[in-house]
Structure formats: structure tokens, C-alpha cells
Amino acid sequence: xxxxxxxxxxxxxxGAIYACLALAVVMIYQAIDHFNFAQGEMxxxxxxxxxxxxxxxxxxxxxxxxxxxxxxxxxxAIERIIFKPLHNAPVLSHIVVFIGLVAIxxxxxxxxxxxxxxxxxxxxxxxxxxxxxxxxxxxxFFVTLLLLFAIFCFFRFTRVGMxxxxxxxxxxxxxxxxxxxxxxxxxxxxxAAAIGAVAGMxxxxxxxxxxxxxLGILLYGFAAAIVGGISSPGGAVAxxxxxxxxxxxxxxxxxxxxxxxxxxxxxxxxxxxxxxKPNGLFGKTIVTRV
Amino acid sequence: MSQLLDVKGLEASYxxxxxLHGLDFxxxxxxxxxxxxxxxxxxxxxxxxxxxxxxxxGTIQLxxxxxxALQTADITRKGIAHVPEGRGTFVRMSAEDNLRLGAYSRxxxxxxxxxxxxxxxxxxxxxxxxxxxxxxxxxGEAQMLAVGxxxxxxxxxxxxxxxxxxxxxxxxxxxxxxxxxINAEEGVSMLLVEQNASLALELADHAYLLxxxxxxxxxTSESILENETVRxxxxxx
Numbered sequence: 001x002x003x004x005x006x007x008x009x010x011x012x013x014x015g016a017i018y019a020c021l022a023l024a025v026v027m028i029y030q031a032i033d034h035f036n037f038a039q040g041e042m043x044x045x046x047x048x049x050x051x052x053x054x055x056x057x058x059x060x061x062x063x064x065x066x067x068x069x070x071x072x073x074x075x076x077a078i079e080r081i082i083f084k085p086l087h088n089a090p091v092l093s094h095i096v097v098f099i100g101l102v103a104i105x106x107x108x109x110x111x112x113x114x115x116x117x118x119x120x121x122x123x124x125x126x127x128x129x130x131x132x133x134x135x136x137x138x139x140x141f142f143v144t145l146l147l148l149f150a151i152f153c154f155f156r157f158t159r160v161g162m163x164x165x166x167x168x169x170x171x172x173x174x175x176x177x178x179x180x181x182x183x184x185x186x187x188x189x190x191x192a193a194a195i196g197a198v199a200g201m202x203x204x205x206x207x208x209x210x211x212x213x214x215l216g217i218l219l220y221g222f223a224a225a226i227v228g229g230i231s232s233p234g235g236a237v238a239x240x241x242x243x244x245x246x247x248x249x250x251x252x253x254x255x256x257x258x259x260x261x262x263x264x265x266x267x268x269x270x271x272x273x274x275x276x277k278p279n280g281l282f283g284k285t286i287v288t289r290v
Numbered sequence: 291m292s293q294l295l296d297v298k299g300l301e302a303s304y305x306x307x308x309x310l311h312g313l314d315f316x317x318x319x320x321x322x323x324x325x326x327x328x329x330x331x332x333x334x335x336x337x338x339x340x341x342x343x344x345x346x347x348g349t350i351q352l353x354x355x356x357x358x359a360l361q362t363a364d365i366t367r368k369g370i371a372h373v374p375e376g377r378g379t380f381v382r383m384s385a386e387d388n389l390r391l392g393a394y395s396r397x398x399x400x401x402x403x404x405x406x407x408x409x410x411x412x413x414x415x416x417x418x419x420x421x422x423x424x425x426x427x428x429x430g431e432a433q434m435l436a437v438g439x440x441x442x443x444x445x446x447x448x449x450x451x452x453x454x455x456x457x458x459x460x461x462x463x464x465x466x467x468x469x470x471x472i473n474a475e476e477g478v479s480m481l482l483v484e485q486n487a488s489l490a491l492e493l494a495d496h497a498y499l500l501x502x503x504x505x506x507x508x509x510t511s512e513s514i515l516e517n518e519t520v521r522x523x524x525x526x527x
Contacts, residue, residue: 159394166380166391173378175362176341176371177439178395 006132007252008245013137014220015244017206019144020199021214021221022228022236023151024192029230030155031168031188032083034094035222038101039196040214042078045105046071046197047204047213048113051120060123064201068194075193079186087182109211120204140202144237147198151233164188216263220247223266227273229283238282243269292353294319294479295340295447300348302332302339309335311503312348317447317481317496322473324482324490324511326524327500333483334375336500337449340481341365341372352447367395371440375451377432381425385416385435388424392442402442409438412468430461437465441472448472448480454489462486466493487524491515499524 024043028036036042046067053063078101086093124139155161167174167184174181200214207213220243228239247265250257257265273280293316302310309332317323325333339346342362350357357365366372371392380388389409393402410417413434419427424435433453440448453469454462470493472478484490491497497514499507507517514520521527 162383162387162391163394165383166394169380169382170378172343172374173380174391175343176366176374176378177391178363178366178443179391180361180363 003252007248009133011245011248012141012241013133013244014248015224015241016137016140016144017199017203017217017240018220018224018243019237019240020140020147020202021196021217022224022240023144023147023233024196024199025221025225026230026233026236027151027195028188028192029225031164031185031192033168034091034098035225036192037095037098037218038105039192040218040221041102041105041109042071042075042193043196043200043203044209044211044214045109046074046193047120047200047209048109050197050201051118051204051209052113054121060121064123067197067201071197072190072194074190076186076190078193079189083185083189084182106211113211115211118209120201120209122205136205143198143202144240147195148233148237151195155233160187219263220244220266223270226270226280229280231279231283235280235282239280242281293317294321294353295481296349296351297340298349300336300339300346300350302335302344302346304335304344309344309503310339310346313500313503313505315498315505315508317479320473320477320479321496322480322482322494323496323498324484324494325498325500326484326487326490326514326520328523329485330502331500332503333500334451337372337374337451337481337483340449341370363395366443369443369446370449371443371445371447372449373433373436373440373451373453375455377436379424379427379432379435379439381423383424384421385424385427386420388435388439389416389442392439395443401444405442405444409441412441412472413438430457430465433457433461433465434468437469441478445478448478450480450482452483452485454484454486462489469493487520 021040021043024039025035028039049070050063050067053066054060082097086097122136124136126135128134129138155165163179164184164187167179167181171181203217204213207217224240224243225236227242228235228237243266246269247262250265251259251262295317297313297315300310300313301308313336325336327333335344338344340350342360342365346358348358352368352370355368357368380391386406389406390402393405396402415431416434416438419431424432427435437453453465457465466489469480473480482490482494491511491514494511497509497511498505499520507514507520
């Protein structure tokens with residue numbers, strides 16, 4: 001039973017990581033209707049920016065919020081500079097650009113800050129909660145929930161949040177009610193980059209900072225977003241925790257999986273959910289009249 | 291008196307295909323004008339050209355302000371509300387959220403709340419459906435929502451693209467009566483595109499007949515109704 005509780009909490013802790021990144025994935029999906037494969041590398045790059053500031057003597061929280069602002073502007077700039085000219089290009093061109101961005105961020109991070117693994121500070125006190133789960137993980141859990149709440153309020157109650165959804169769902173009609181669709185896309189990129197930055201800064205104390213830190217995690221983040229329902233931020237968070245727990249339980253209780261095949265569990269989850277519940281467990285089913 | 295909208299030499303194309311070959315027309319303040327024509331004549335494209343949704347050439351002046359260089363969102367903000375072909379509601383959002391988005395470019399909260407009620411006054415059924423996903427509305431309700439959303443802009447000019455399309459005759463009659471009321475009570479000018487010529491000429495005071503991207507006949511609705519060609523080809527008697 002102790003082992004079970006231990007694994008459950010570890011699963012939740014890992015889940016918080018995935019949930020955080022899944023939120024960023026969902027955010028950009030709301031805006032552009034695609035997965036952004038470069039999301040992980042963008043988050044990694046943001047984390048490096050924060051690390052550089054802290055190494056330069058800037059206090060943690062100032063660096064934290066400055067990084068969010070810089071990432072927001074960076075995301076905005078990526079859309080305006082790279083994706084705006086590709087506006088009418090087919091989906092495949094976008095995917096190629098995503099992959100290009102992955103390579104660019106990855107190699108620039110390596111070139112600027114080298115490939116050595118770096119420790120990244122946690123804003124939360126050291127120690128653990130009842131010897132079962134680290135305080136950083138607990139803190140991260142709450143940061144994720146806070147982020148979720150903020151996103152929910154943004155989309156539900158703000159004018160701009162509604163406009164962003166409208167622009168994603170029906171760009172023509174959005175233009176006809178006076179929404180500047182291009183800027184909504186840019187805003188989506190900016191917000192996704194900012195959320196990704198938070199995720200990166202929360203994840204880095206656990207996995208350590210290096211250019212490839214997000215490689216595996218992004219896959220879990222995608223799994224979380226798909227399991228939870230790509231259209232729903234709440235679903236993505238729930239999906240994140242679910243993926244974290246399932247992955248840990250499977251690794252512990254199914255000997256054939258062990259710790260080596262854990263990533264496979266995430267992939268199996270993606271395929272299973274897409275097969276049987278394409279909108280995800282918590283995704284909104286789109287009601288259509290027949 | 292100067293015109294509300296003055297269009298000169300309007301050309302529009304989709305890629306290499308030119309669809310409009312230099313249209314000249316104008317709309318009067320407070321009037322209802324209709325563009326008649328067969329499938330593919332360029333009726334929808336004319337509206338899309340005014341709203342900046344297709345590549346276009348020529349001049350489009352709204353009370354002297356040139357619109358031809360503006361983007362769709364900015365044209366809307368000048369007071370032109372376009373009810374697109376196929377309604378274009380935001381299907382995943384509630385009916386009321388659709389209406390509120392119609393007022394996106396306005397910032398007068400009290401006025402917006404007032405206008406939501408005003409739209410419910412014209413279309414009581416929408417009030418019952420206010421929290422329902424727009425995608426679940428019937429065709430008639432969706433068309434009413436689309437018109438309501440356009441009204442939320444407090445437009446000077448309403449562009450209507452085949453509002454009768456796919457609706458039962460009774461619903462069409464109801465809808466056109468409300469459009470007539472809106473025109474009379476609020477002085478909103480309208481540019482109406484319709485396949486159903488007799489219906490359109492009932493509401494409109496002026497009409498243009500479009501054939502393969504050119505205006506071939508124009509005049510008051512009465513004179514158009516008496517025109518032999520129109521009667522035979524478009525009214526069928």
C-alpha cells in the first residue's frame with residue numbers, strides 16, 4: 001500500500017510537469033488549430049533566458065516574470081515574422097517550419113549556453129511533504145492549477161479571450177465582426193510561449209537544464225493534451241495528471257514495462273484515445289445537426 | 291444628397307479568374323438595394339469585395355471614405371455589417387456570446403447590453419436559445435442569429451447574402467418582415483443579394499441585375515418588376 005501511495009504521488013508530481021506543458025500546447029492549438037512541435041524547445045529556450053538572468057545576479061522572481069514577458073514578446077514575434085507570410089501556405093509547410101524552429105532553438109541554446117547540464121533553482125523551499133513528494137512538486141502542482149484558472153478566466157470572461165476563440169474557429173466571420181484575426185494568432189503564440197516559459201521554469205529544477213530537456217517531456221505533454229481533450233485547458237491538466245499516474249503505475253506494476261518502456265505508455269495512450277475518443281476524455285464534443 | 295456607398299469600377303478575382311468586370315453602383319441612405327442574378331453571376335463576390343474578403347480593384351467609398359485599401363476588420367469598424375453566405379455563426383459558442391462578439395469593436399457596455407435586448411425584441415426565439423450552442427440552432431434560428439449579430443455593430447449598412455437560403459417559406463416571410471421593420475425603424479441601409487427575385491424586389495426599393503460579372507439592368511424595384519427580361523428570366527411569368 002505504501003508503494004502504491006508513493007507511486008501515486010510520484011505520478012502526480014510527474015503529471016504536474018506534463019500538465020504544465022500540455023496547457024501551453026492547448027493554448028496554441030486554440031489559436032492556430034495545430035500542434036506546435038517547437039513548443040518544448042521554445043520553453044527550454046525561455047528557461048535558459050531565466051537561468052542567464054539569475055546567473056547574472058537578478059533575483060528569482062524578477063527573472064521569472066521578466067522571462068514570461070520576454071517569451072510573450074518572442075512568441076508574438078515568431079508569428080508576425082515567420083508565420084504571417086506563410087498565412088495561406090498548406091499545413092505541411094507549417095509543420096516544416098515547426099521542425100525548423102525545433103532545430104534552431106535547440107542549436108542556439110547549445111551554442112550560447114553550451115550543452116552541459118545545469119541546475120536550475122526552485123522558488124519553493126527544499127524538503128518534502130511527508131517524505132513522499134518534494135515541496136517543489138507540491139508547489140508546481142499549485143502553479144499548474146493557478147495557470148489553468150487564469151486561462152479559464154481569460155477565455156471565458158475576457159473580450160479578447162472570446163475573440164481569440166472566434167478567430168480560431170471561424171476566421172472569416174471573426175473578421176466580419178471586427179476582430180483583427182492576424183493579431184489574434186500572434187497573441188495566441190505570445191500566450192503559448194509565456195505559458196511554456198512557466199512550464200519550463202517549473203520543470204527545469206526537476207529534470208535539470210540542458211538543450212534536450214524537453215524532448216521526452218513534450219511527448220508526454222502531447223499525450224496529456226490528447227488524452228484530456230485538445231480543446232479544453234481543464235482536460236489537458238487532468239490528462240497530464242492521468243498520464244503521469246498511468247505511466248508510473250504501469251512502470252511499477254507491469255514488469256514487462258519497467259522504467260525503460262515508460263515512454264511507450266504515453267504513445268500507447270495517444271493512439272488508444274485517438275482511436276476510441278478522438279475528442280479526448282474531457283474535450284467538448286462538437287454538436288452538429290444532421 | 292450624397293450617397294451612402296459609392297462603388298466605381300469594382301473588379302474582383304479569385305486567383306487568376308476575374309469574377310467582377312468593373313461594377314458601378316451606389317446605395318442611398320436608408321434604402322434597401324438588391325442585387326439579382328443567376329448562380330455564378332458574382333452576387334456574393336460583390337458583397338465579399340465590399341468587405342475586403344477577396345482581391346479587388348476600383349473605388350468603394352462609404353460617405354466619402356475610401357474602403358478599397360482596408361482590411362475586413364477595419365471595414366467592419368466603419369459600420370458595414372456583413373451577414374455572410376451560410377450564416378457564419380460561431381457554432382461552438384452560445385447564441386448570446388455570438389451576439390456579444392458582434393459588438394466586439396464597441397466599448398460601450400451599457401449600449402451593448404441594451405442592443406442584446408433589442409435583438410431579442412426582434413427575434414424572441416433567440417432569447418429562449420440564448421445559452422444554446424449556435425451549432426444546434428435550426429436554419430431559421432441560425433439566420434436570425436447571424437442578422438442579430440450583424441445588428442450588434444449598430445451598422446450603417448447591412449450586407450445580406452441570401453438570407454432566405456435553405457429556409458422554409460414561412461420562416462423566410464417572417465425574416466423578411468423583420469428586415470423590413472429594422473430598415474424602417476432604425477434607418478439601417480441594406481444591400482441584399484438574393485436568388486429569390488420576387489422576394490427581394492418586395493423588400494428593396496432599388497435593384498441591379500448582374501450577369502457574369504457585369505451590371506446589365508438597374509433601376510427602381512417597380513421598373514425592374516416591369517422589365518420583360520427580368521420577368522421572364524428571374525420571376526418566371
